[in-house]
Amino acid sequence: xxxxxxxxxxxxxxxxxxxxxxxxxxxxxxxxxxxxxxxxxxxxxxxxxxxxxxxxxxxxxxxxxxxxxxxxxxxxxxxxxxxxxxxxxxxxxxxxxxxxxxxxxxxxxxxxxxxxxxxxxxxxxxxxxxxxxxxxxxxxxxxxxxxxxxxxxxxxxxxxxxxxxxxxxxxxxxxxxxxxxxxxxxxxxxxxxxxxxxxxxxxxxxxxxxxxxxxxxxxxxxxxxxxxxxxxxxxxxxxxxxxxxxxxxxxxxxxxxxxxxxxxxxxxxxxxxxxxxxxxxxxxxxxxxxxxxxxxxxxxxxxxxxxxxxxxxxxxxxxxxxxxxxxxxxxxxxxxxxxxxxxxxxxx
Amino acid sequence: xxxxxxxxxxxxxxxxxxxxxxxxxxxxxxxxxxxxxxxxxxxxxxxxxxxxxxxxxxxxxxxxxxxxxxxxxxxxxxxxxxxxxxxxxxxxxxxxxxxxxxxxxxxxxxxxxxxxxxxxxxxxxxxxxxxxxxxxxxxxxxxxxxxxxxxxxxxxxxxxxxxxxxxxxxxxxxxxxxxxxxxxxxxxxxxxxxxxxxxxxxxxxxxxxxxxxxxxxxxxxxxxxxxxxxxxxxxxxxxxxxxxxxxxxxxxxxxxxxxxxxxxxxxxxxxxxxxxxxxxxxxxxxxxxxxxxxxxxxxxxxxxxxxxxxxxxxxxxx
Numbered sequence: 001x002x003x004x005x006x007x008x009x010x011x012x013x014x015x016x017x018x019x020x021x022x023x024x025x026x027x028x029x030x031x032x033x034x035x036x037x038x039x040x041x042x043x044x045x046x047x048x049x050x051x052x053x054x055x056x057x058x059x060x061x062x063x064x065x066x067x068x069x070x071x072x073x074x075x076x077x078x079x080x081x082x083x084x085x086x087x088x089x090x091x092x093x094x095x096x097x098x099x100x101x102x103x104x105x106x107x108x109x110x111x112x113x114x115x116x117x118x119x120x121x122x123x124x125x126x127x128x129x130x131x132x133x134x135x136x137x138x139x140x141x142x143x144x145x146x147x148x149x150x151x152x153x154x155x156x157x158x159x160x161x162x163x164x165x166x167x168x169x170x171x172x173x174x175x176x177x178x179x180x181x182x183x184x185x186x187x188x189x190x191x192x193x194x195x196x197x198x199x200x201x202x203x204x205x206x207x208x209x210x211x212x213x214x215x216x217x218x219x220x221x222x223x224x225x226x227x228x229x230x231x232x233x234x235x236x237x238x239x240x241x242x243x244x245x246x247x248x249x250x251x252x253x254x255x256x257x258x259x260x261x262x263x264x265x266x267x268x269x270x271x272x273x274x275x276x277x278x279x280x281x282x283x284x285x286x287x288x289x290x291x292x293x294x295x296x297x298x299x300x301x302x303x304x305x306x307x308x309x310x311x312x313x314x315x316x317x318x319x320x321x322x323x324x325x326x327x328x329x330x331x332x333x334x335x336x337x338x339x340x341x342x343x344x345x346x347x348x
Numbered sequence: 349x350x351x352x353x354x355x356x357x358x359x360x361x362x363x364x365x366x367x368x369x370x371x372x373x374x375x376x377x378x379x380x381x382x383x384x385x386x387x388x389x390x391x392x393x394x395x396x397x398x399x400x401x402x403x404x405x406x407x408x409x410x411x412x413x414x415x416x417x418x419x420x421x422x423x424x425x426x427x428x429x430x431x432x433x434x435x436x437x438x439x440x441x442x443x444x445x446x447x448x449x450x451x452x453x454x455x456x457x458x459x460x461x462x463x464x465x466x467x468x469x470x471x472x473x474x475x476x477x478x479x480x481x482x483x484x485x486x487x488x489x490x491x492x493x494x495x496x497x498x499x500x501x502x503x504x505x506x507x508x509x510x511x512x513x514x515x516x517x518x519x520x521x522x523x524x525x526x527x528x529x530x531x532x533x534x535x536x537x538x539x540x541x542x543x544x545x546x547x548x549x550x551x552x553x554x555x556x557x558x559x560x561x562x563x564x565x566x567x568x569x570x571x572x573x574x575x576x577x578x579x580x581x582x583x584x585x586x587x588x589x590x591x592x593x594x595x596x597x598x599x600x601x602x603x604x605x606x607x608x609x610x611x612x613x614x615x616x617x618x619x620x621x622x623x624x625x626x627x628x629x630x631x632x633x634x635x636x637x638x639x640x641x642x643x644x645x646x647x648x649x650x651x652x653x654x655x656x657x658x659x660x661x662x663x664x665x666x
Contacts, residue, residue, distance in 0.1 A: 044527040045498075135532055177618050207390040209554065211613055214598035218612060236527065239600025266604045280532030282561035284584065290539070291561070293532030297497055 003222035005032040005073075005229050007056070007198060010094045012070035014051055017063065021302040025051045027254040029070075030328075035197065038224065038231045040241035042277075043251035044298060049234045050122075052251070053200045055080075056232075057119050058109040072119065075197070081105060115145040122203040124183035128175040134186045135161065135171030141193045157193070164189045164219065188220065195227055202234045217244055238281065242266060250274050252311040253299055256328065260335035270337040272314045291324040308340070349416075350377035351548050352401065355412035357394075359400045360648060366622040370396040372572035374410075375647075378565075383542065383549040385563030385580065387556060387595070391617055393572040394552045398518040401550070402434045403427060414516070432462060435509035441501035445493040452489040454504055455479065458511045474511070482507045483537060491655075497528035501650035506537065516548045523558060535562060537577075556599050560584060568592045571628040573622050574647060578655035588650055588657045588666055591629045627660065635665050 005314050014026040026048045033039050036108040043049050055058045056072055058079060081102055086095045086109055095348040121127040129137055138160055148156065154190035158168035164185040182202060191199050204220070205213040221244045224231055233245060241248050242262065249259040250273065276294035296313040305311060307322045314321070320340050328336040329343040337343050359371040371395045378384045386394045387496045407420045438444035446455055450522055455475045456465075465471035476486055482503040493501055502522060509517055519538065523531040539562060541547060553559050559566055560580055567577040568589065576589040587593045592612040611633045627633070630640040640660055646659040659665075 006413075044529065082623065142352045181616055210556070210598045211389060211594060212616065213600070214610060215612055217600070218610070237600060238602035242604050243600045243603050262604045266602070277528060278602065282532075282535070282557040284557050284560060284596075284601060285603070288561070289535055291532040293536060294529040295533075297499070297530075 004034075006035045006037075007074050009031040009052070009056070009073070010071045010073075012052070012055060012072065013068040014048075014055055014060065014070075014078075015066050015068055016068055023301045025065075025254050025301060026055070026305050027304070029251075029254070029256055031234065031249055031256065031259065033198065035230055036224075036228045037247065038221075038245045040245035040248040041232060041234045041251060042236060042238060042241060042248060044236060046298060046301065047251045048200055048254040049251050049302075053119065053232065053234055054201050056200060057113060057117060058106070059113075059119070074112065077108070079105065079109065079112075111145075114141055114196075115194045116196050117198045117200065118194070118196045120187050120191045120199060120201040120204050123207055124180060125175075125207070126185050127187050128183060130175055132174075133172050133338060134175055134178065135173075137186070138193050139188050139307050141190055145194050157189075160184075160189045160193055163192075163223070180208055181216060184208060184212075184216055185219070188216070188223070192223060192229070194229065196229060199224075199229055200234070201229045201231060203236070204233070205240065206235070206237075213240075220244065238277065242329075250277075253304065254301060255309060255338065257310065257334065257338045259328075264332070264335040268335075270318045270331060270335070270342045271310075271339050272342065273310050276313070276315070300344070308338075317339075349380070350413075352376075352378040353411075353413040354401055355411045355413075357397070357400060357412060358408045359396050359405065359559060360408045363621060368621050369393075369402060369572045370620065371625055372623075373575055374572075376567065376574070376577070378548055378550060379549055381546045381576055382541070382564040383551055383562055384568060385559035385566040386550060386552045387509060387554060387559050387566060387571035389554060389595075389617055391442050391571075391620065392411060392569045393620070394554075394569050394574075395520050396548060397569070398436070398520050398552050400434060402516075402518055403431075404436070404481075406557040432512045433514050433521050434516045434518070435512065436520060437502075437509050437522045438519040440525050441498050442493075444526070447493055447503060450492055451479075451484070451496075451504055454475075454493070455507045455511055457473075457654070458508055462512060464512070476600060478507045478511055481510065481541070481599040484534075498526050498529075499533060502534055503537070504655055506534075506541075510541070510545075513545075514547070517552050518552070520552045521554070521642075522551075524553065524555065531558070538562065556596060568595065571617065571623065573658065575629065575655075575658045576656065578653075586655070588655065588662050589629075589659050590635055590665065603659050627658075635660065635661050 010030045012026055012029045016023040016025055031053060041049050055067060067080055081098060083098050083101050086098060135157050139157040142148045142153040142156050158171055161168050166182060166185055205216055208216060235241060247258050247261050248265045252273050258274050269278060279292035280294060282291060293315050299309055307324055308326055311317055311321050318341055326338050326340045328338045330336050331343055354374060355375045357371055357374045361368040361370055375398060384453055388394045398406050403411050403419055412419050414430060420429060452475050455478055456471055459465050459471060459474055465474055479486060484503050521535050551562055563580045566580050566583050567574045570591050576592045594611045597611045615632050618631055625644055626642060627640045627645055630636040644658045645658050647656050650657050650662060
């Protein structure tokens with residue numbers, strides 16, 4: 001615990017505001033990442049995983065997104081504006097101050113994004129520019145962030161291509177000439193080009209076949225260890241988490257409901273949602289006659305309940321659950337759970 | 349007796365680059381009331397197999413027997429009555445439903461096509477009872493698909509398939525677009541329906557753990573061919589073909605104990621256009637020898653059991 005945090009996110013709240021309603025995408029999320037660590041972020045579609053990743057990158061579409069509160073500190077630098085958001089239309093002084101601060105932050109983010117923090121997007125088919133050589137898409141990053149000359153950038157890009165297992169002579173080819181697995185390798189190459197400190201990988205293997213997924217995961221783990229990069233791996237697959245992550249957070253309806261290391265999550269899941277997820281996975285090792293799915297659906301984030309967001313689907317609920325939203329409770333060192341019932345009496 | 353029998357089924361497509369062998373010489377049979385799982389990676393021809401065997405695309409050659417009757421040579425008129433007995437559940441619940449039809453209209457469509465309801469009241473009754481069967485609340489009868497989530501949309505797809513009381517359903521990746529918690533709900537529903545109505549399924553998927561859960565028999569496909577076929581439990585206990593072994597070992601297991609040895613297969617699936625007359629997996633196989641590149645192995649029983657495998661060196665490597 002003595003090591004300094006590379007990234008720490010505190011009390012992050014992100015809303016999407018539209019004319020009809022406010023979508024509470026991320027509610028009060030806090031987590032830390034240490035250098036060289038792989039954090040798995042697991043949750044269902046619409047749980048807010050990608051929004052968390054995007055807010056770290058400063059890539060949220062504004063509007064409709066609004067960072068309501070919270071702080072994101074990366075290597076000691078705050079990435080979110082600290083001045084208050086203007087409440088009224090005519091708060092000109094506040095508005096001006098805020099805009100000035102946002103401009104400064106954007107300038108700083110441009111030097112960080114792509115160099116110190118990089119992001120790998122879910123779909124390699126759409127993440128690459130279809131009318132640019134794949135090699136040029138890698139050397140572009142190097143030219144912008146490392147001020148390399150054209151010739152040097154091309155040389156480095158070729159090295160990086162070889163590193164991810166693509167022959168350098170395919171530099172001058174277009175993305176459509178590559179298969180899905182190869183495209184994902186190019187995306188990884190772009191993300192690794194500047195040897196970043198942190199990679200946010202948003203479902204990097206979801207669009208790939210299992211055999212290709214195994215190849216890509218093995219390579220990512222290998223390169224991550226070689227370069228000492230920290231990584232946030234956003235996924236919905238507990239299998240992938242068990243494979244390469246050090247720690248894991250489970251996200252549900254924009255909240256972290258459980259976090260801990262792999263032993264905590266896999267051997268002693270405490271939150272009913274985490275338990276439910278394990279119950280709905282068909283297991284290769286054990287013969288189960290019938291799966292035990294989580295009943296019902298995720299709550300509408302436009303209309304969240306004032307109490308525990310898992311209440312309606314929970315099997316272990318009691319009347320106390322309606323009294324308010326539970327806090328994250330540390331049940332054993334490093335293992336945090338957000339539930340009234342399962343943490344009762346176990347608080348340390 | 350087998351409900352569905354496929355003999356030497358072939359489906360080729362003509363492409364500018366040559367002939368694409370999507371399904372190449374597949375012979376299978378499915379017993380009544382059982383589930384046959386078909387697994388393989390994208391592009392191995394598993395969806396084409398499903399479509400060809402219920403005549404959604406015409407086969408290039410080969411025979412498909414349904415309840416003793418040959419269907420590939422039937423014309424549309426003869427086939428219409430057979431079509432009622434064989435239905436399909438599609439992969440993408442977002443794309444397979446007409447966005448301009450309400451839930452009740454979607455479910456009523458097949459019933460109207462076959463004029464099964466004598467009056468409007470009877471039709472309503474049928475639609476509502478189908479909605480009950482698949483677990484859709486009756487209040488959703490007049491909403492449109494875009495208002496529903498993936499799990500509910502897939503339930504509509506299942507209700508449509510069930511509306512003609514078929515005996516045989518081709519499920520083409522029915523759960524791969526869904527979240528795990530919803531996926532489990534749909535799998536349970538499909539298994540309950542099978543028990544209740546004695547349905548026969550062919551379950552096409554790329555997910556080994558799903559197929560293990562639902563199937564009685566499994567066949568593993570690679571580049572249009574069946575490379576291994578046996579009972580579900582047998583496949584996981586005693587995997588024989590090198591490709592099935594690699595496929596099984598590549599699945600990330602949600603457990604931090606008993607880590608298994610990964611077999612990483614080299615490269616990617618080779619082109620299905622005009623394949624060489626040799627073992628199609630040879631290029632990626634770690635056990636491949638000269639012989640594997642010279643002739644194509646036959647799908648034959650392993651040591652006289654019902655476990656079929658298509659590999660020259662199966663005895664040596666196991």
